[in-house]
Amino acid sequence: MVEYWWFIVSLLGAILVFMMFVQGGQTLIYAVGKTEPEQTLVVNTLGRKWELTFTTLATFGGAIFAAFPLFYSTSFGGAYAAWMLLLLCFILQAISYQFRTKVGNILGKRTYEVFLLINGLLGTVLLGVVVGTFFTGAPFSVEKGNLMQLGGSGHLVISSWRSPWLGLEALANPINVALGLAVFFLARTLGLIYFAGYIDNENIITRCRKLLLRNAMLFVLLFVFALVAVLLKDGAAVDATTGKAYMEPYKYLHNLLAMPHVLVLLLLGVVLLLLAIAKVYLYKNAQGRKSHFWLAAFGTACVVLSLLLCAGYNHTAFYPSTYNLQDSLTIYNSSSSPFTLKVMAVASIIIPFVVGYIAYVWHAMSRKKISLEEVEQDEHSY
Amino acid sequence: MEAVLTWSRLQFALTACFHWLFVPLTIGLLVMIAVMETLYVWRGQEHWKRTAKFWMNVFAINFAVGVASGLILEFEFGTNWSNYSWFVGDIFGAPLAIEGMLAFFMESVFIAVMFFGWDKVSKRFHLTATWLTALGATISALWILVANAWMQSPVGMVFNPDTVRHEMASFWEVLFSPVAMNKFLHTITSCYVLSAVVVIGVCAWFLLKKKEQDMAKRSMLIAAIFGLLGSALVIFTGDKSAQLVAQRQPMKLAAMEGLYDGGYGVGLVAVGVLRPDKKANDVQDPFIAKVQIPDFLSWLCFRDADAFVPGINNILQGGYEAKDKTGHTYITLPVAERIQRGKVAINALAEYTQAGAAGDTLAQRKARAILDNNFEHFGYGYFDKPEQAIPNVALTFYSFHIMVILGGFFVVLFFVVLWLLYKKKVERYRWLLYVFLWSVPLSYLASQSGWIAAEVGRQPWVIQDLMPSMAAISKLELHTVQLTFFIFLFMFTVLLAIELSIMFKQIKKMAK
Numbered sequence: 089m090v091e092y093w094w095f096i097v098s099l100l101g102a103i104l105v106f107m108m109f110v111q112g113g114q115t116l117i118y119a120v121g122k123t124e125p126e127q128t129l130v131v132n133t134l135g136r137k138w139e140l141t142f143t144t145l146a147t148f149g150g151a152i153f154a155a156f157p158l159f160y161s162t163s164f165g166g167a168y169a170a171w172m173l174l175l176l177c178f179i180l181q182a183i184s185y186q187f188r189t190k191v192g193n194i195l196g197k198r199t200y201e202v203f204l205l206i207n208g209l210l211g212t213v214l215l216g217v218v219v220g221t222f223f224t225g226a227p228f229s230v231e232k233g234n235l236m237q238l239g240g241s242g243h244l245v246i247s248s249w250r251s252p253w254l255g256l257e258a259l260a261n262p263i264n265v266a267l268g269l270a271v272f273f274l275a276r277t278l279g280l281i282y283f284a285g286y287i288d289n290e291n292i293i294t295r296c297r298k299l300l301l302r303n304a305m306l307f308v309l310l311f312v313f314a315l316v317a318v319l320l321k322d323g324a325a326v327d328a329t330t331g332k333a334y335m336e337p338y339k340y341l342h343n344l345l346a347m348p349h350v351l352v353l354l355l356l357g358v359v360l361l362l363l364a365i366a367k368v369y370l371y372k373n374a375q376g377r378k379s380h381f382w383l384a385a386f387g388t389a390c391v392v393l394s395l396l397l398c399a400g401y402n403h404t405a406f407y408p409s410t411y412n413l414q415d416s417l418t419i420y421n422s423s424s425s426p427f428t429l430k431v432m433a434v435a436s437i438i439i440p441f442v443v444g445y446i447a448y449v450w451h452a453m454s455r456k457k458i459s460l461e462e463v464e465q466d467e468h469s470y
Numbered sequence: 471m472e473a474v475l476t477w478s479r480l481q482f483a484l485t486a487c488f489h490w491l492f493v494p495l496t497i498g499l500l501v502m503i504a505v506m507e508t509l510y511v512w513r514g515q516e517h518w519k520r521t522a523k524f525w526m527n528v529f530a531i532n533f534a535v536g537v538a539s540g541l542i543l544e545f546e547f548g549t550n551w552s553n554y555s556w557f558v559g560d561i562f563g564a565p566l567a568i569e570g571m572l573a574f575f576m577e578s579v580f581i582a583v584m585f586f587g588w589d590k591v592s593k594r595f596h597l598t599a600t601w602l603t604a605l606g607a608t609i610s611a612l613w614i615l616v617a618n619a620w621m622q623s624p625v626g627m628v629f630n631p632d633t634v635r636h637e638m639a640s641f642w643e644v645l646f647s648p649v650a651m652n653k654f655l656h657t658i659t660s661c662y663v664l665s666a667v668v669v670i671g672v673c674a675w676f677l678l679k680k681k682e683q684d685m686a687k688r689s690m691l692i693a694a695i696f697g698l699l700g701s702a703l704v705i706f707t708g709d710k711s712a713q714l715v716a717q718r719q720p721m722k723l724a725a726m727e728g729l730y731d732g733g734y735g736v737g738l739v740a741v742g743v744l745r746p747d748k749k750a751n752d753v754q755d756p757f758i759a760k761v762q763i764p765d766f767l768s769w770l771c772f773r774d775a776d777a778f779v780p781g782i783n784n785i786l787q788g789g790y791e792a793k794d795k796t797g798h799t800y801i802t803l804p805v806a807e808r809i810q811r812g813k814v815a816i817n818a819l820a821e822y823t824q825a826g827a828a829g830d831t832l833a834q835r836k837a838r839a840i841l842d843n844n845f846e847h848f849g850y851g852y853f854d855k856p857e858q859a860i861p862n863v864a865l866t867f868y869s870f871h872i873m874v875i876l877g878g879f880f881v882v883l884f885f886v887v888l889w890l891l892y893k894k895k896v897e898r899y900r901w902l903l904y905v906f907l908w909s910v911p912l913s914y915l916a917s918q919s920g921w922i923a924a925e926v927g928r929q930p931w932v933i934q935d936l937m938p939s940m941a942a943i944s945k946l947e948l949h950t951v952q953l954t955f956f957i958f959l960f961m962f963t964v965l966l967a968i969e970l971s972i973m974f975k976q977i978k979k980m981a982k
Contacts, residue, residue, distance in 0.1 A: 136586060139537070139578035146541055147570030153548065154567035157559025157635075164545060165552025165944035172549065172954055175542050179961065182538035186530060187968060192975030194968045232634040235553065235941065236820035238813060238851065243471060245945035246634075247552050254950065424560045425630070425637035435568045442575050449579050449599075452591055467523075468530070468585045 089429040091401065093155040094419045096436060098396035099389075100148045101219070105271060106388040107141040108215070109282045109381075110134050112275025114181070114208035117201055120283060120295050125460050128189070128470075131204070132463045133287055134279075135185045135470040136453065140446070142182060154432055158230065158422035159407055162247035166228050167218075167255025174214045181207035185470045209272065216271030219392075220264030222399040223318045223340065225408035227251045230415045250411040263321075266314040273307035274388065281368050281384045284376035288457035293376050297369055304365045319344070324408035324416050333405055333416045343402045350394045350401070357390025378454070471940065477951040478550045478943050481958060483925070485542050487918055488962045492536035492969075494917050497611060497658065498665025498700070499529050500604035502692055504597075511597045521685050522600075524980055525669070530585065531972050535965055542958075550951065552944035554932055560637045561627050561644060562617050569613035577606030611661075612654050619650035621933050622924075623718045623795075629845060631822050631838060636936070649714050656707035659700045660920060663880055664913040666697025670887055671910035672977060674903040677896065681981035687891065694887040701881045708877070709770065716771035716779070717795060719934060721859060722927035724782045725866040727767060730756050732781035738766035741871065744864050750782050750857060782863070786856045803847075805856035812851025815844035849936045858938075861929040870923035876916035883909060 113134045121127035153160045164171050180203035187193045188200040227250040234246050251257040258264045280303065284296040323339025326332070336342070344351040364384035371377065400406040405416035423429065456462075463469045503525050510518035544566065548555050555562075583591060583599035591599070620626075626643030627636045638644065670693050673686035715723045723729075728744050729736065742760030765775040772779075780802075784790055788804035803811075818840035825833035853859060883906065890896040897903070928934065932942045 136582055139581060140575075142537065142541070143570070143574045143578040146544060146574055147567070149541075149544055149548075150563070150567040150570035153544075153555065153559055154563030157556055157563055160548045160559060160563070161552040161555035161944075164548025165550070165555070165946070168549055168944070168946060168950060168954075171545060172957075175545055176957070176961070178541055179538040179965075182541070183534050183965060183968075186534035187972060190531070190972045190976070191979065192968075192971040194971055233820065233823055235557070235634060236816050236823070238816055243945055244852075244941045245553050245943065246556055248945045424563065425633070428560045428564050428638045431638065431641045432564050432567055435564075435571065439571060442571060446575060446579050449583055452595075453582060453587060455590065466586065468527070 089426055089433060090419050090423045092433060093151075093423065093429055094400045094406075095397070096439075097148070097151050097155055098393050098400070100144065100151055101396050102389040102392035104141070104144045104148050105215070105274070105392045106278060106385040107137075107144050108212050108271065108275040109278035109385075110138050110141045111181075111208040111211045111279075112272070112277065113279030113282060114204040115272075115276060116279055116283075116299070117204065119299055120280070120292055122291070122295075125464070126289070126292060127201070129287065129289065129458065129460050129463050130283065130292070131185070131188065131201070132466075132469050133283060133458050136458070138181065138185055142178065145178065155424055155429065156417075156419065156422045157424060158247075159417055162228050162230060162417065162422075163218075163226070163407065165245075165247055166249030167221075167226065167258070168249070169253065170214060170218070170255030170258065173210060177207045177210040177214075180204075181211070188470050208275070212272040212275045213268040216268035217258050217264045219271070219395070220261065220267040220314070221258050222396070222406050223321070223323065224258070224261050224263050225324065225410040225416075226255075226258065227411045228409050228415065229411050230409075230417075263314055263317045266310045266317070270307055270310035270314055273303050273310060276303045277307055277365065278381075278384055278388065281364060281376075281381050284368050285378040285381040286376075286454060286457055288375070288459040290374050293374070296376075297371075300365065300369055304369075308362075324405035324413060326403045326405055326416075326418050328403050331421070333408070333413045333418075335413070339404065340398055343398045343404060346402050347397070350397050353390050353397075354394035357387045357392075357394060360384070360387030361391065363387070375457075471943075473948050474946060474951055475940050475943055477948065477955055478946075479939060481550060481951060481955045482543075482546055484955065484958055484962065485539060485546060486921065486925070488958075488966070489536065489539035489543055490918060490921055491914065491966070492532045492539065493611075494661035494664045495532050495668055496529055496536055497604075497607050497661040498663075498696075499525055499532075499669070500600075500607050501662065502665060502669065502689075502696055503529065504600045504604045505692060505696075506689075507597050507600050511593050517684065517688070521688055524685065525689070526584065527976055528672075528973065531969060531976065533581070535969055538965075539962075550944050550946070551932070551942050554937065554942035557635050557937055557942070558621075558933060560635055561620060561624075564638065564641070565613040565617045565620075565644070569610050573606050573610035573613065575606075577603055577610060580606065608658060611658055615654045615657055616645055616647075616650045619647060619653045620644055621931075622653075622928055623647060623649040623714070624933050624936060625795075629848075631819055631841060632826070634819070634823070648710075649718065652707050652710050652714060655703060656711055659703035659707065660877075660917060662700030663697050663704055663877070664917050666693040666700060666884065667880055667909050667913035669693035670697070670883070671907045671913075674906035675977070676981060678900065678903050678907070679981050680897075683897065687896065690887055690896070691891055694884045694891065697880065698884040698888070701877070701884060704877060705881075708874075712770050713772070717793065719928060720780050720792070721782065721785050722861065722866070723771065724780065724785060725861045725863045725927050726870040726923060728756050728863060728867045729767075729779065729781040730783050732779045732784045734768070734778050735765045735776045736767040736779040737762040737764045738770060739871075741875070742867075744867055746864070748863075750786060750860060756863075782860055786859070805850065805853075805859050808847040808850040809853050809856065811844045811847040812849060812853070814851070815841055815848045816851040818844065846935065849931065849933070849938050849941075852938050852941050853930075858930055861927050866923055866927040869919040869926065873916050873919040873923060876912055876919075880909070880913065880916070 117127050117130050121130040184200040184203040229248050232246050280296040280300045284293050319341040322335045322337050324333050325336035364380050368380045400419045405418050407417035409415040503522050506518050506522040580599040580602040587596050625647045626640040628639045630637045669689050673690045676682045676686035740761045743758040745758050748754050748756045768777040769775045786805045788802040792802050818837045822837035930938045932939045
């Protein structure tokens with residue numbers, strides 16, 4: 089059951105990362121749209137999808153809370169500054185679409201576009217950095233006995249963060265930063281592929297293809313650097329019988345070799361993603377193709393899923409503590425009770441159904457590509 | 471630590487109140503919009519489509535801010551209530567996750583169809599999408615209210631000393647707990663009432679301006695019927711709620727009524743002014759002035775006009791007969807005694823853990839027995855003195871009474887609207903239209919007051935009798951929490967100003 093839920097949470101994380109094309113797109117409003125109507129078109133193309141990304145984030149949070157509550161309480165309560173920044177930038181996003189062109193919005197259109205830009209930058213980078221800490225660790229301690237400290241001598245809190253930077257210290261680690269930036273450029277790449285496939289406007293598509301190569305190359309460079317660094321570094325392993333944690337050289341490389349299906353998933357993801365990028369770049373038709381986006385999305389999901397599985401499976405601590413290795417969180421010591429996991433597993437049967445109607449609605453709503461005329465005529469456009 | 475607790479509570483209260491400024495209207499308005507669109511599809515009358523579309527615009531502005539603040543609330547459980555997240559995450563997390571899977575996606579997917587799908591999908595599919603959005607909003611409220619109800623009346627779980635947390639034992643018991651079901655219905659229907667008052671208020675403005683009068687009257691009719699139905703359910707569930715609170719949270723009930731010294735055949739305070747310097751166990755009358763309905767509180771809570779209702783002092787002193795949720799009669803313990811037993815339970819848990827680490831199973835078994843015997847008092851062990859078990863009486867009392875009085879006022883309002891519409895002279899009484907208009911802020915006041923009564927009244931508990939708020943927080947520095955509090959305060963104030971500005975402009979635009 090625990091493995092199942094790590095898979096579900098990883099899957100949600102994977103979907104969340106590819107849905108971050110919305111965030112990536114938000115950082116490209118001015119690069120892709122050169123006139124005001126074009127910019128409005130770009131914003132509206134993203135505006136049809138932002139709620140889905142947002143919902144995925146909320147569900148991802150809920151699923152972690154429900155399945156791995158000790159991670160929730162330790163990371164959120166500890167890396168307070170990092171998570172708060174992430175939350176704040178998502179508030180900015182949620183209101184910006186609705187408020188952008190409304191009369192009486194006080195701050196003016198530009199401000200909301202800047203908000204979208206901030207969300208696109210911070211949202212992706214911070215999320216990547218958080219994923220980075222699954223491999224590089226974080227400075228926390230967990231002491232359940234604290235809850236029984238009566239008499240005011242100690243504090244009652246189980247999880248403590250051991251850095252005054254409250255999560256921002258993760259930015260000092262090059263692997264985290266590389267992963268954060270990799271997610272940022274990946275999101276931009278996906279955003280460009282999305283625009284190319286879903287917008288009916290030749291100028292925009294041409295610009296997207298031009299911008300694609302630069303962003304994709306930066307992504308690939310950063311990603312390869314982070315991946316190689318992770319595979320070569322020591323990782324927190326857990327002894328299956330004693331439950332004691334220890335540092336194992338090349339732990340993540342070993343994990344991939346020990347779980348060939350995860351390795352295949354990773355390679356498949358990389359190939360599909362690169363293929364999608366190449367296809368969009370080389371496709372000379374005036375119109376883009378939606379299938380390119382799905383190829384890229386699927387590839388991205390495979391890559392992220394494989395990385396998260398590599399971080400949690402095969403007796404690995406998915407959240408290593410750099411303060412006290414023995415406090416590291418594994419999917420076993422941080423999970424909910426078997427009963428709760430079972431209940432939620434039953435509830436999770438509806439996931440394919442949910443995915444089904446999302447797919448249906450997505451398809452029904454984008455049968456016709458979005459154009460300048462449509463946005464102009466739509467009284468509800470953002 | 472005391473200060474961190476206060477600021478953490480303030481931050482959560484701020485986020486929750488802000489969230490609740492937007493959510494009730496979206497929940498209620500969506501149903502009305504769906505009804506309007508159904509009329510359009512069913513009868514093919516274009517004017518219903520126009521009416522539905524207008525209210526959709528009002529809805530849209532509210533929705534974005536509601537969603538944004540909701541995300542913060544969800545994550546604040548982890549960021550500011552770290553201990554809580556672990557201690558009860560096994561139960562609390564599941565409804566939240568299911569909410570995400572089941573309801574959030576439904577809402578966010580079909581909302582896009584609702585706004586942008588008019589020309590992309592068929593009429594019927596669009597209508598289905600609107601209803602599904604409304605359903606999604608309602609189901610999301612269900613799960614979060616189940617979680618909240620569980621905190622007020624924890625059921626369906628066992629404490630696991632090995633993991634130091636509560637673990638779910640029965641999902642159905644958690645979901646179908648009477649408190650959960652009642653809370654859900656009470657809250658949802660109160661959203662209907664609020665939305666109905668808002669729609670009536672906005673329509674009154676149109677009538678005052680002599681603009682869009684047909685649309686205004688049409689919307690008013692739907693709203694008044696909807697509001698009246700909602701009110702009936704609000705009253706019914708509110709009554710049930712009184713009984714549940716009396717049984718499971720007697721201290722909250724005492725605070726809601728400003729009742730210090732209980733007794734048999736206790737009256738209900740209809741309106742009253744509390745004495746600000748009143749303390750538990752002093753001889754002062756808690757009220758400076760009050761109007762009371764004799765015996766009514768006893769009847770309301772126990773369906774017996776002579777029943778015993780404990781006041782704050784009675785609860786502190788204990789020794790009276792009470793019934794637990796299974797209907798079993800028992801003699802209550804003094805809070806001081808519960809504090810002692812709670813400490814025994816907490817210490818037994820510590821011994822259990824230590825014995826476990828040392829591999830001493832005999833000592834572990836002994837500690838376990840002591841823990842089990844005293845577990846129902848566990849949370850009390852964190853208190854130093856009995857008075858800590860008393861919530862803020864004034865805030866609870868006033869907010870509760872504001873809610874009830876305004877709730878009654880809205881019933882009258884809906885009747886008046888219906889009568890005037892029936893007599894076809896709603897636009898004639900301009901002063902009444904002003905009353906309708908100014909009822910809009912009152913509906914928000916009522917709605918917020920309801921939550922304040924529910925949440926302040928259950929203090930000092932995050933989980934009734936099991937975990938006091940002081941044991942639930944994260945380990946954070948005071949200035950950190952203060953900083954985020956003020957960031958949120960600033961942000962929320964700006965957002966509220968923008969949202970109101972856009973809303974007023976939108977409505978005015980319609981009137982042109």
